[in-house]
Amino acid sequence: MADLTPDRVRELEQSHLVALSSNDLDTLDRLYAADRVHIHYDGRREDKATYLAPLRSGEVRYVALEPYGEQRVWAEGSTGVVTGDLAWRAETSARGSVDGLIAYTSVWVDRGAGPVHLVWHSSPTPRRPA
Template identity: 35%
Template sequence: MAGKHIDAVRERESARFDAMVEGDVEQLDALLADGLHYVHSNGKRETKREFLDALTTGRRRYLDIDIRAQELRQFGDTVVVTGKLKVELETATGSLESQMAYTAVHVLEADEWHLISWQATRMASTD
């Protein structure tokens, strides 16, 4: 059963990154937990609403998200994802392209997996 949950969270992670690049706020709303804490690589923490609003208003636009590594571990109704990715985005202060290490925590709520916590850290470029 754990493999099934791991696969479901892996699919939702991929769908979330796709929705971020596509600017699909409706899809993101369904994938994110209402109590989300999203900590960007610059240390700024946002709620679900703040994160979605930045995409809706165009203050943040993801151009590409490329998963470089990913490990998923399940602990009951929680799956912890650790990984590395390359992100390209535009913000009100300019363009950014960086390698990041991240931790994402998904919880099972009403038979659906939702992202409840995200923390990313910029890494030295490896390309």
């Protein structure tokens, strides 16, 4: 198991956002830990399968994920954490185009088989892009 560095955590986070905004489900499936937890800005909690299901079915498609403001990255041993602000836009079958601004925390961990994304937690933010 290799220690994560801040630069490696930044690369992983960028890969995650690119895969999500390009609907690259194979990459997301590989990046996401089997026990991943996603906590949406409205408090909904989803496991890996539940989170990926609407992406697979086409119910939801993220079309823009744009970090803004300060992004902070920490790495300690086999764990990496990213916090920042993100402007997002998605196309949904139920509500059409939706968007928002969130503050988020993203957790990466290497358990010995390479780093995986373990936790995403977001909440609405009043901070606006510059």
